[in-house]
């Protein structure tokens with residue numbers, strides 16, 4: 001079948017209103033309209049072409065990114081795009097660039113840690129891109145005193161950086177503080193005296209994150225004017241006297257809370273993109289299983305394919321909703337901080353750190369699983385999956401290594417439990433710890449598979465598992481005379497307790513979402529199926545935790561798996577419509593396997609001939625290397 005919609009028969013199977021689901025996915029009608037308009041704007045502009053990225057050399061690739069960034073900025077100004085529209089434009093251009101760090105970290109660092117005066121001086125320059133900044137925290141070695149190494153945008157483009165370094169006055173070390181430092185001349189871009197700066201080299205994958213100039217930076221007797229220390233949290237007077245404002249020192253790390261929150265929202269985008277490709281292709285691909293000469297089976301109908309694919313589809317939706325909630329939490333904590341209420345900062349830190357860790361790990365693994373779900377064709381660059389994986393996978397490391405972040409969550413959990421004794425009632429995401437006595441001894445009430453569809457049953461099982469794992473850690477920790485030694489020794493268990501807590505957050509936020517009014521025929525019902533798939537898939541995957549803590553019995557674990565299989569069958573007819581609801585353009589997906597019309601094979605065939613290797617029938621190098629070898633073989637054969 002040439003042309004036409006090869007997935008039309010799949011789309012007809014949908015049991016819900018796809019247009020209404022698009023609004024739910026986008027967050028609101030307004031968000032949908034902005035996203036839809038900007039995605040089409042980018043897709044229809046040849047200046048944003050990206051299919052040639054894997055073929056370009058590093059220098060060509062980087063220059064191309066600079067061109068796109070400058071062009072995007074020009075369009076933002078010409079079209080008078082709002083901040084929301086501009087950030088959607090960046091999203092659909094789909095190419096990491098120095099501008100991400102400028103807008104995503106340099107500006108927020110000044111906003112969060114600069115005084116009013118400092119903000120008035122620096123923000124207008126940064127907003128007009130009259131200076132370009134990056135965020136320089138990570139070191140080549142360790143200790144905030146060697147060379148900065150990794151900051152994006154630093155290598156070749158940034159004129160300024162917020163640099164994190166130790167502040168020492170009168171011989172006293174006051175710890176790490178942020179400083180605005182000019183790195184390059186605003187006239188000819190050369191590094192200022194005493195500054196050594198450059199790119200750190202090629203990274204994983206062709207194209208991919210190599211559009212970014214991650215950099216190295218060294219200072220040799222560089223003087224930073226006193227008023228360029230970010231002084232909202234602490235100050236140094238003209239006389240060199242150090243003082244602290246009446247705000248927690250942890251605010252110095254506030255930019256990370258902001259960025260981690262955006263990374264969680266971004267995880268649902270990256271995962272949904274991979275899932276969209278794998279789901280459409282799984283419906284197009286037929287392999288074996290034909291009976292009586294009929295067509296072969298669509299691979300999406302294999303239960304094994306469903307049990308690998310549908311939990312990822314459900315995870316994409318789960319991460320979307322937890323990302324929405326996290327955005328609310330971040331806005332709430334920001335408003336509280338402005339009113340000098342710092343009480344929710346530890347929770348915001350624990351949630352952003354933990355959810356960043358969980359969602360990025362699941363997304364990176366999920367993209368790779370989607371590649372495998374697409375068989376051999378998934379390994380072609382034209383599937384879009386290799387580049388997506390290579391661009392995405394550092395999210396498990398940047399903005400805090402995922403294990404290090406889970407240890408931050410574990411500290412928060414242990415602290416929360418230790419405060420129960422003093423009568424402090426836990427709130428927010430740890431409110432369930434207030435019921436710890438009940439959760440330590442409750443019994444799951446599941447008798448038949450359908451009992452697992454009750455939200456209260458699911459929630460109690462996840463709460464009990466999390467509480468029991470945290471309590472076990474706290475008990476074991478109390479056996480150590482040195483708490484830090486105990487924390488180090490038990491860090492493996494603590495990480496698992498943190499994972500259980502974060503999974504509970506995601507499951508509970510999905511359930512809360514379903515308690516809202518969700519318009520559209522069948523939409524809520526489909527989301528209910530996905531929510532149950534997400535929860536029961538986790539329960540099945542981590543059944544060792546649930547069983548060993550006595551939260552469920554082996555029979556109940558078996559029933560959960562039985563229910564999960566039934567849920568996959570319910571999701572099957574809706575699968576294509578559920579990925580259509582992401583509303584991704586073919587340009588954004590960048591994948592032949594995932595194209596909307598499902599016309600995969602002719603497009604793959606055509607794309608192959610566009611590869612530079614196929615420019616000539618006989619390749620370069622044939623005369624030099626292959627021809628003499630063939631001749632040699634001929635001679636040997638005659639001998």
Ligand SMILES: CCCCCCCC/C=C\CCCCCCCCCC(=O)SCCNC(=O)CCNC(=O)[C@H](O)C(C)(C)COP(=O)(O)OP(=O)(O)OC[C@H]1O[C@@H](n2cnc3c(N)ncnc32)[C@H](O)[C@@H]1OP(=O)(O)O
Pocket residue numbers: 076083086087090099100101103104105135137138152250251253254256257259262345346349397398399400401404408411
């Ligand atoms: C118009 C155009 C528009 C375009 C728009 C484009 C927009 C783009 C938007 C966004 C894009 C962003 C792009 C991002 C790309 C990726 C960039 C990656 C950047 C980086 O990687 S930056 C480097 C980040 N580094 C880390 O994350 C390091 C990880 N380590 C930690 O977080 C450590 O905790 C620490 C280094 C911060 C501290 O360590 P330490 O001093 O030892 O302190 P601790 O003992 O751990 O903690 C003490 C105390 O503080 C609490 N705490 C720790 N961190 C935080 C925090 N972030 N917030 C609040 N509180 C924190 C901790 O719980 C302890 O509390 P306690 O004393 O126990 O109560």
Ligand SMILES: Cc1cc2nc3c(=O)[nH]c(=O)nc-3n(C[C@H](O)[C@H](O)[C@H](O)COP(=O)(O)OP(=O)(O)OC[C@H]3O[C@@H](n4cnc5c(N)ncnc54)[C@H](O)[C@@H]3O)c2cc1C
Pocket residue numbers: 101135136137138149150151152209214394397398399400401402403404407
């Ligand atoms: C693509 C990319 C972009 C980046 N962009 C920026 C940027 O713009 N600005 C910036 O400042 N930085 C940036 N970074 C750096 C990034 O933030 C760090 O790489 C990250 O925070 C991890 O730190 P590390 O590299 O020192 O890892 P390490 O801390 O050395 O981790 C190595 C291993 O040790 C383990 N480990 C470390 N500490 C502990 C512990 N306490 N307990 C148990 N295990 C531990 C980790 O789990 C990991 O397995 C970027 C990194 C990448 C890959």
